[in-house]
Amino acid sequence: MIKRLLLLFFSAPVLFALEPIAPLPTHLEDVDIAKAKLGRMLYLDPILSSDKNVSCHSCHSFDYGSADPNPVSLGVHGRKGDIQSPPIYNSRYNFKQFWNGRAKDLKEQLNGPLFNHAEMNMTPEEIETRLNENRTYQDLFKKIYGATPITVENVTDAIVEFEKALTTPNSRFDRYLRGEIKLSPDEEKGYEKFKSLGCVTCHNGINIGSNAFQKMGLFIDYPYDKKYQDRYAFTKKEIHKNVFKVPTLRNITLTAPFFHDANATTLEEAIEMMAHYNLGITLSKQDIALLVAFLKTLEGERPAILDLK
């Protein structure tokens, strides 16, 4: 069957399906608000870092679309990270976590930064010790989880619950997809370009990306630097060198700098580089402007959980 359909594909003009991008849900039904609020508290609390200077928020700031404006983040004692911090918003919809997708979900992801030497540098025992000494956390955990003492599992659970609530619904583009508004002519043309140029072959789905791996430099080789943990670092397959999870384009206007190595500082620059390396084309200034216009429509609302009392 596959062969038959593939032949159909190659012999026929390109077929167009339904829109390849899905809007974010406006309401989340599966979030335990109490836990999420506890998670928010933990997310913001540097108590979870060994020197008590770094919180989750230090590197995934709500002010920058939950990413880090620095090329690499600074962890405990000013230690530098080795890769650009990706945004947390909407990460619940990522097919895998981290740039190279080594964690299968949010819970697994959380073990990375918490116990990384350069990031928060904690141990599970230390987390438990600290939180169990804290009266506020004691009360909150007891109230929400019923059990004492506080365990790492419950800490992780609360933060994950918070992260699940970090979605940015009702972007202009989502509303356009839902038929609520019309895009401006430039935005619409930008979207058309986005599709016809082939950006959409990788950036699609609810997160406009983050549902597959792709090689950085599909057509023209991108400089390889092994300090960046790519897919190869995880699978050790030659073809996975410079392969990363396709990043989400939601809130892309807020999360500069771009790429794993933060090599693009502006959106125009990033678009130009993507066209060059991954599409094998050179875009006109006009096309880039149209694409930027489209990408701006992907900026969503600030997650409601952040302002929940």
Place this chain on the structure above:
Amino acid sequence: MRSNLKISLAFLMGLVSVFLTVYYYVHQREYSQQYKTVINAFHTLQSDYDALSYDILKSALYGYNNQDDISQGARNLNEAYADLYNAPLFSKEQYLSLDYSLIDLGSDIAEYNSAVEHYLMLNAGIKNSFVFLINYANRSHHIFPPDATIHNDIHAIISELSNMRLLLEEMHLKSIGPHLQNIKNFETTNDEQKAFIKTLTLHIRYIQKNFPDFIVIITKLQDKGLTTMLSNLQNSFNQVAKNDFIMIDRFAMLLLVLIITALIIIVNLLLRSQRENRNLKILQKELEYVANFDILTGLLNRNSFNQTLALKTYADPTLLLVNINDFKHVNDIYGSNIGDYILKEVSQLIKLPIFEPFNPSYYRLGGDDFGILFENLPQKAAYSFAEALAHSIKYYLFIKDDIEVNITVNIAINTQEPLLENADMVLKHHKKSSLEAIVTFSEELGLKEQIQKNINILKSLSSAIDDHRIIPYFQPIIDLKSGKIVKYEALIRQVSEEGEIIVPDRFLALAAQTPLYRELTKMMIERVFETFESEPYRFSINLSMRDLLDRGLMQILEELLKNNPQSAKRLEIELLESENLTNIDVVKHFITLLKSYGCRIAIDDFGTGYSNFSHLAKLSVDTLKIDGSLISRIETNEKYLLTVQTIVRYAEALGVETTAEFVETKETALKLREIGITYGQGYYFDKPQSSVVAKEIIL
């Protein structure tokens, strides 16, 4: 097998089967759930795989596509596999053999997923490149002059690539080489043309480089390996599971057999207990019957009779007690077979239709005693009923085995309590004294007083024996020729506690029917021997022929004879003939024995009763004692005299002496001497005295 054992066994089996049923239910349910879990996991895995394949197809088909479904599909596939791998059933021993296949499946799924990832990477580039190439082919006419050779090369490449993607073959890649070289070699100074050529070359090269991989990956994705593997694994699993189900089935069968066996045993026990209950009831009825009925005749028995009377269900009852005369003889002569037959016949004969109005009930009260109980029966009717009954039995012909037997009955009629005892008493008394078949009990018969008197006599006799108050009296016997006392007859006397002398007429006949008789005889003989040890006279003692049959008594006598040989020679035994003397040989033998000790034998009371002349001839008798009833009448009646004379002549002919009793007058004595009687005895000579006193006799 014993019932207790069976009950225990049934109980045990019941218990075991209950336990096993619970075990079976739990086990079976758990197993079924686990089995379903695995089957569901298989189905989920297959359907997730199908869905993923479908989504991949969709991504290949559409120009642009939402790949979320694919990433979600891959995740689902992994989860479905994890569910399958972690299914509890696979940790069971018999499923461990599937472990390798399961792990293989896992690595195949992982491989498939990474192939999907790889496919997505390649697909994006290849898809984009084809779109670009087609667009660029169109644009080339605006960029290059219409006669430029590059158009041909571009079209040739597009054509080859189109063939390639149609046929999904990489062989066409080689043929594009020269055309690509032509394009690269195209000389131009135009920047736009240069840029065009550069981009075109890039995409052609991309396809050239990646299409072989793309074919490999597509081939891999369309490979049915995973489906085959999944279905093989599922088949292997079903094979193992089938064995498990067979085991479960066998277990269920075993359980069923166990339950059925237990049921059969229980049913069997129930049936048996029912049967035993029935048998017990039958037995109970039989016992009740035996308790109340006579088995031989089917009549009510004595127990029933007593109960009926005790319950006083009969108002004014009358009893007819029927006794078969000489029934013992019937049994002795004809055997108990015929005896039983007669009893059965009689039991039916006594049910006369004329009895019916008086509510008769019929009983067998003893061996040959039948009773008929009536209610409100007038006295006259009772008598005529008894007559009719006696008559009908008397003339009834009992025939059995060609033997005819005649039976008569005596019937006692009684209305006085105690019914049976009175009737019995009167019947026994009556049999001795009367030939009448029927007798009616009444108080006037004084039977009770008679019986009381007898009891008193026996009591006093018994105490006399204990106190040695049985003594001999002696009466002299005279030689009529010489007038001298020649011998004494010893006669028994009882001395009462008050010292009164009681003659044997008052007790001997009665005592003869009791064991006291032997004691009396023994005591008597001993005393007599004591007396005559020191006396020179001959002496005689009385024995009945029946006494000779008493071996114990005879041994005592023989012992005395041995120890007193002198006395023995002076002893004369006066034998009294018995009515039913059947064994004359024993008598003969005894007489011979006595004679060997020198004893003499006399026949007592000869001339009356059962005097038997033939016996006289057989037995060597020494003396005949002529009965006193003849002697006392010879003076007044010629016939008696003649009789006595005949006896004397007969005795003389035999050479036997004669003695006359009851000689009370001188005339009689003289007469007796005249007709030739040897000895005389009687009041004329002397009364019996307590001691031997020689007295002068004057004849």
